[in-house]
Amino acid sequence: REKLAYIVDSTAAPVSAVAFITTWIGAELGYIDDGMSKIMMDSNMTAYAVFISSLKYSFYPILTLVFILFIIYTKKDYGPMFKAEKRAFDTGQVSPAATSKEDEPNMEDLSPIAGISLRWYNAVIPVLVVISMTIFGLVDTGMTSLYGQLSAIDGLNVNYSWSSVWSNISALPNGGGSLVSKLGTLIGSSDSYVALLWASISGVTMALILTVSQKIMGLFDSIHWMVSGFKTMMPALIILTLAWALASCTDELHTADFLSSALQNSVSPYVIPMIIFVLAAVIAFSTGSSWSTMAILYPIAIPTTYAICQANGLDAQISFEILLNVIATVLAASVLGDHCSPISDTTILSSLASDCNHIDHVKTQMPYAMTVGFVSLICCGTTTFFGGGWTVSIVVLIVAIAVLWLIANFFGKTQTVNT
DSSP states (O other): OHHHHHHHHHTTHHHHHHSSSOHHHHHHHHHHHHHHTTSOOOOOOOHHHHHHHHGGGOHHHHHHHHHHHHHHHHTEEOTHHHHHHHHHHHHOOSSOOOOOOTTSOOOOOOOOOTTOOOOTHHHHHHHHHHHHHHHHHHHHHHHHHHHHHHHTSTTOOOOSSHHHHHHTGGGSTTTOSSHHHHHHHHHHTSOHHHHHHHHHHHHHHHHHHHHHHTTSSOHHHHHHHHHHHHHHTHHHHHHHHHHHHHHHHHHHTTHHHHHHHHHTTTSOGGGHHHHHHHHHHHHHHHHSOHHHHHHHHHHHHHHHHHHHHHHTTOOHHHHHHHHHHHHHHHHHHHHHHHHHOTTOHHHHHHHHHHTOOHHHHHHHHHHHHHHHHHHHHHHHHHHHHTTOSHHHHHHHHHHHHHHHHHHHHHHOEEOOOOO
């Protein structure tokens, strides 16, 4: 169960962090847009275009997925995971013997109602609705925003229709002519918060319809358990609210300006991504939330990084690459902190979904997460030292993959089945 929980946890958040369109990215775009609006950079790139450009520095999510494949392919483990696998091989017990649960968090009972038919599509359909509505919301709000921008251009005849707006996107300064450029402009101009609101409401409505229509529960019980589900989200909402409040306080106190002036003559801009990596990981570990980490760090990290680059006389291209590295690092390191944190919602849900003791999952996953995290930290500093860019990032990524392969083979040991 420990190995299963590790695979589930480490293929969840890392994929959400690098996928082109997810609810995570929808929230991140808002933070990026707010942070970029505070710096005087001569760039017409939208928030989505900035995110796409920053993906080459998302080392931790990518290397985590690669490292999982190594562990599965080599069938080697080390640390507490090796002991857990040895127990399973030697005794046949996929879970450790029952112990006191006093040290476990109070997790919600997700047992299905007795006597009902378990249908896979009752879980898949609401998730697909959330994904579909997120994409629709991003496209619809983006089209509305672009229509307003295009209507302000003198001599341009544009109608409020999909075909008219899409065909005239290239008239905007950051529009571009290719399909990828147009799509980036469209999504970058969207209102991610509205899209996420539509998606969440549609998903929970679809879940209610499926539950009531199949007579799994009556309407009263369905609403009762829906509200109970809302209550379980309160800790996460409180953390996010406090994170947003802290971000607002740091903005009003001009914390970014203070840090920029205090650090510009004492810290090299090339080590800023590594510093941000450590800070993001620590904050995510402490709060158990990647989203709160983004809310706290983006308003500070983006202006501070750019100011330090300018104060050290770096040219615009290098400064922009370091900025992209920092933008990718905030979310990537947040995922690392999530994987190591016992109070992270994704870690708790992975334990629940895998029927694994929560503390055992944290203990067995942490050495693997820290291994990939340390390699990713070195990658963050190395890429900026050599000037950044896709070529440098790909070379560094290849070297990092080779290093992880050596680590998996050198430290890992293969289980021997007792007969």
